[in-house]
Amino acid sequence: MERENAVAGPRRAPLSADEFAAIGDGHIAYVKPILSQELNALFPQAPELEPDLELFALLGADGSPIVVADTREALAESAREHELVTVSLH
Incomplete structure (x- = not known):
């Protein structure tokens, strides 16, 4: 029998790596600071x-x-041009 959480409902198995990567595909992009x-x-x-x-x-x-x-601003503008919502990675 499936256990239910009083607030969230039935528990779901964790997402696979492929399922997680597909979330927001084509709609969400991540901003990642990097060094040259x-x-x-x-x-x-x-x-x-x-360097x-x-x-x-x-x-x-x-x-x-x-x-x-x-710059973050230039990246944000590029994301808008591609109709992407951005989130930051730390």
Whole structure:
């Protein structure tokens, strides 16, 4: 018999990694602060930059890289152009 939570209803099994990654797919993007030396791991085609520059990466709900910028404002504008809602990763 399935146990019920008085507030939330029946308990659900935890999400799989694929189910979790699909939440918000195409609608939600994550803002992740990165340093320039991390850039090529996310964007292999990006040019080499001097180390320790603070950048911001916009990642899809599944973690796929979308765009990189040097300011949060520029990244937010790019997200709006792609009709994405942004959330921050820490």
